[in-house]
Amino acid sequence: MTSVTPTVQPEVHPVGAHRAEVDRIRDDFPGLHQQVAGHPLVYLDSAATALKPRQVLDAERRFAELRTAAVHRGAHTLAATATEEFEGARATVAAFIGAAPDEVVWTSNATEAINLVAYGFSNASTGDRLDGTDAFRLGPGDEIVVTELEHHANLIPWQELARRTGAALRHLPVTEDGELRMDLAPDVIGSRTRILAFSHISNVLGSVAPVAELVRQARAVGAVTVLDACQSVPHRPVDVHALGVDFAVFSGHKMLGPTGIGVLYGRRELLRELPPFLTGGSMISTVTMERAEYLPPPHRFEAGTQKVSQAIALAAAVDYLREVGMDRIGQWQGMLGQRLAAGLVGIRGVRLLGPAPGTERAGLASFEVDGVHAHDVGQFLDDRGIAVRVGHHCAQPLHRRLGLTASTRASTYLYTTAEEVDLVLESVADVRPFFLGTPR
Ligand SMILES: Cc1ncc(COP(=O)(O)O)c(C=O)c1O
Structure with a gap:
């Protein structure tokens, strides 16, 4: 050389x-x-x-030092301030990706966000309806489509969903150079396809998926699209509404934020119908000894004490990225x-x-x-x-x-x-x- x-x-x-x-x-x-x-x-x-x-580290520390309180629970001043900041962080992150605040669900990371969607489908499919609707019911004869270049986080949850429901998992192959075989997309994405899950940007190749074309083909057959945006949201402008995807996921730690916080974006109409993944406190409206009614999204997907200082630090990361x-x-x-x-x-x-x-x-x-x-x-x-x-x-x-x-x-x-x-x-x-x- x-x-x-x-x-x-x-x-x-x-x-x-x-x-x-x-x-x-x-x-x-x-x-x-x-x-x-x-x-x-x-x-x-x-x-x-x-x-x-430093700005992100300071935001997390400031909250932990001075604002620590349970959100959405207490009646005291600190709890109200913490709740306000927590929901403010959601609005900041939502605006960053062109979404509405109630379309943004906090998760631990992108992996959990994908599992949330996959378990929503299987909860709707296995008889335990958890308030889900038929839109998410899967069974034998249905197909889930991914691509051959996916991160395991966007593959294994779909393998498991297929196993639990009897749906088939198919994939769009890549060439030996790693290029998506878009010529095969019309054969792989068809009338049986219910879910199309794919990465916006490959974490190995750095290549960019033809999102508009994949969304067009999924919509034509009535399939739900799930975009793994882990390598795009941190690095370039992303507007989920403009992309037209139904769900999108990303992780805070890849975009200057802390570990332990991730995001699921879901189109409002779909989130309203998706059964919850985790159940327990904070996600319910009324509870009897026999059953429970759930809150509307996003809170119906946020069971238990939330990642509050991490969400606030992620909003600080978003502010930093926006300023640059x-x-x-x-x-x-x-x-x-x-x-x-x-x-x-x-x-x-x-x-x-x-x-x-x-x-x-x-x-x-x-x-x-x-x-x-x-x-x-x-x-x-x-x-x-x-x-x-x-x-x-x-x-x-x-x-x-x-x-x-x-x-x-x-x-x-x-x-x-x-x-x-x-x-x-x-x-x-x-x-x-x-x-x-x-x-x-
Ligand atoms: C493309 C892609 N998808 C999913 C993930 C999973 O992210 P996390 O481990 O934060 O859930 C990663 C992280 O390496 C990634 O690069």
Whole structure:
């Protein structure tokens, strides 16, 4: 290999113009200013979980210190203030994705949000109706459709739902390069399809699904759409109403927020009819010894004491992202993703997964280094202070299709600099010479 200098045109992506702003942003992230293995940390694992700015940490701490009280329960002043802030956080997050507050349900993470929908379907299907309607009744002859590139969080809950109800699970395959076989969509999505669940952006490939076309095909057959927006909502503007999906899920910890908080968006009419997943306190209107009436959404899906300080901190994260601007974040990360992709294809013995440079991709790239296991790549980079993700990234079927058991993923966020991307490229170029003694 001669050089890993990216081929991205400076006039198209003015790196210098962004640098001052990125430096200012970096000042807000205490986690960025530490040494790992004797080197300044280069954090390229934001698709797994994002670092947190001071503003978010402060919001969570302020609430815990001064506002702690049970929401929707007490009559005292603190409880009323906590409830107000908790519901205010819901309105902030809802507005961020173009939804109404009563269309936003708090969950622990995206995984729980998908399970909430899947268990809503099975509660409606197994005789325990829990106030559900026929819209969610599934059985033999019905089909659930996913894609071959899904994160396990958007696959296994549907496998289990199929098992519980007798519905069949089908999938839209990908090519050996990881591209969705949209030519097969009309064969896979048909009159039996009741659910179509797919990722907006692949957490392995960084590729972007044709949401409008998939929604169109699902609607044409009356199927409910579930969008896994874990890798899109944190990184680009997303308007769930404009996308036309019925449900969407994402996790707070991937968008500068804390762990332990996630979001389910559901179209109002559907949430009204979906049976609850968890039952207990806080989600009921009246209870007798024999049965209970449930609250309307979103509270009917929020049984038990809620994740209050986490919700408030997530709203602070949303405020932070909005202030920087989701358009700008999306553009910056698009540039970084292209820089990564272009650099990786220029390194001898490295196979870039997913879209070729120049094709739309998010700010991440996964790759295989010929002859070197991904875990060794990760260890080698870690010795230089560079944090990346290695393994199957919770997408074993996709890796199998790509002929791999594991890959290495570098993923960026609004605090990532172009120099950090160049540093990881330089280090990846050193991997094979180090392990195999091959020329650079
Ligand atoms: C595309 C995608 N879906 C779902 C998830 C699951 O998110 P969580 O573990 O926060 O529930 C992730 C996280 O890695 C992801 O990247």
